[in-house]
Amino acid sequence: MVMDRDDIFSKIQEVLDDALGVDEDEVTPDASLVADLGAESIDFLDIIFRIEKAFDVKISQGELFPDNLADNADWVADGKLTDVGLEMLKGRMAHVDFESFENSDRSISKLADSITVNSLVTFVELKLAA
Amino acid sequence: MRWLWIDKIIDHVPNKRLVAIKNVSLAEEHLHDYIVDGQVIMPASLLIEGMAQTAGILVGTTSRFKEKVILAKITKATFDSDVTAGDTVRYDATIDRLDEAGAATSGTVDKRVAGGDAWERIGRVELMFSHIDNNMAGRAFPKHNFVFSDNFKMILKTAGLADLACTDDDF
Amino acid sequence: MKFDLVDQVLEQEDGRIVTIKQVTLAEEYLADHFPGFPILPGVLMLEAMVQAASKLLAAKGQRLVLGEVKAVKYGAMVRPGDTLRVEVTAGATKDDGSTPCKGKGTVLRRDSEETDTAVAGRFSMRPARIE
Numbered sequence: 001m002v003m004d005r006d007d008i009f010s011k012i013q014e015v016l017d018d019a020l021g022v023d024e025d026e027v028t029p030d031a032s033l034v035a036d037l038g039a040e041s042i043d044f045l046d047i048i049f050r051i052e053k054a055f056d057v058k059i060s061q062g063e064l065f066p067d068n069l070a071d072n073a074d075w076v077a078d079g080k081l082t083d084v085g086l087e088m089l090k091g092r093m094a095h096v097d098f099e100s101f102e103n104s105d106r107s108i109s110k111l112a113d114s115i116t117v118n119s120l121v122t123f124v125e126l127k128l129a130a
Numbered sequence: 131m132r133w134l135w136i137d138k139i140i141d142h143v144p145n146k147r148l149v150a151i152k153n154v155s156l157a158e159e160h161l162h163d164y165i166v167d168g169q170v171i172m173p174a175s176l177l178i179e180g181m182a183q184t185a186g187i188l189v190g191t192t193s194r195f196k197e198k199v200i201l202a203k204i205t206k207a208t209f210d211s212d213v214t215a216g217d218t219v220r221y222d223a224t225i226d227r228l229d230e231a232g233a234a235t236s237g238t239v240d241k242r243v244a245g246g247d248a249w250e251r252i253g254r255v256e257l258m259f260s261h262i263d264n265n266m267a268g269r270a271f272p273k274h275n276f277v278f279s280d281n282f283k284m285i286l287k288t289a290g291l292a293d294l295a296c297t298d299d300d301f
Numbered sequence: 302m303k304f305d306l307v308d309q310v311l312e313q314e315d316g317r318i319v320t321i322k323q324v325t326l327a328e329e330y331l332a333d334h335f336p337g338f339p340i341l342p343g344v345l346m347l348e349a350m351v352q353a354a355s356k357l358l359a360a361k362g363q364r365l366v367l368g369e370v371k372a373v374k375y376g377a378m379v380r381p382g383d384t385l386r387v388e389v390t391a392g393a394t395k396d397d398g399s400t401p402c403k404g405k406g407t408v409l410r411r412d413s414e415e416t417d418t419a420v421a422g423r424f425s426m427r428p429a430r431i432e
Contacts, residue, residue, distance in 0.1 A: 018205070018206065018372075019205070019372065020372055021371040021422055021423045038421075040374065042202045042203050042232075042258055042260065042374060043203075043372075045227075045231060045234070045258070046203070046205060046258060049226070049227055049234060131302045131304075131328075131329050131330045132329070132330065132333055133331075133332075133333035133342065134333065159302060159303075159304070160303075163303050163304040163305060164304060164364070165364075166363075166366065166428075166431075167429065167431075171429055171431065173304070173351070173367070174351075174366060174367040174368070175344040175345070175347045175348040175351060175367060176344065176348075178344050178347070178370070179342065179344040182343075182344065200343075200375075201343045201344075201375060202374070202375055203372070203374045203375065204347070204372075204373040205372060206369075206370065206371060206372070207369065207370040208368070208369050208370075209367065209368055210430070211430040211431070212366060212429050212430050212431050214431055271338070272337055272338055276336055276337050276338045279333065279335065279336050281333065
């Protein structure tokens, strides 16, 4: 499937409109799924199903959104992401921009805020190019 | 008011599809509080519950009712026309996705008017269910599966599907 | 038992209404939902928002019905003794006669200052359609 970034963005807007009940004009590239669009864990599942259907791709658990981080003591200490953890995430989640998270207190509860609409668009771009 | 919004299961494809019907009768008190232009109307929220019970039982059968399954999200529901006393409603639910966290289902709602033969499509409902023991860590729930009660057991038994339930008394 | 899910209107203005619904063991359906673990059914939280919207939008005595639901999510549980505080805002009515609404329900508990969200999402109200 050959799609340019704009086509992908447009489809992601529809996915988020359906999954989160937000209007397409609220779905801006920098909008954070959790902080701006009110997404919760039940919504992440819904978003994954819809992206799979919309772009005809298969997404495995933990591929789009990091999971089970807290289980690993190398990655999370005192509720915060360690340097090792951050490097691991940057490698595994090339679609997410961790810059502001890196410069914050790195509290694990804020990690999901880094996932923006752009993260989803980049994820699909990388998936389709693979 | 009881909280049973389906009357009978009429079709079942294991782990995939469940079809149930509900008769709408003036004997139901709540209808008398929902009158528009002189006609009683079955509230659409209760049509959604009918679908939730149909889909919920279907999802429950996949774990033989070991998992407590509750409604987490109404992803989308549309109703193009309304239901009144004398109608029969048919819920046709399918599992779209199922894993340890929960399930996603979609389904159609049809109605057949009193004395009529044909089913008319009146709506679509997409739902998401959560397996609560997995997803609500730290909250205290009774150990037994309170979600699937004797009422549902009876409906399954009438449909010849009693073997889908757990054989022990936890159900 | 009556099917009335608005116990009181706390605030009402153009396009916005705030209502409450008390949850009490006197409500019969709680015996079935669930036996030994009574909680307000999710669709009744939706119905509370729908009835609040109907009060806001319909002329006195008239009733609009629920036509569409979009991404209504459930969170905290609402138990006997709790109060569900419902807030609904309505947009402009469209040409097809439907009115888009946004609703949220929070749980108010006697013994706590905290308010958790029990339900939130969008829905659309319309005139009834019976042939």
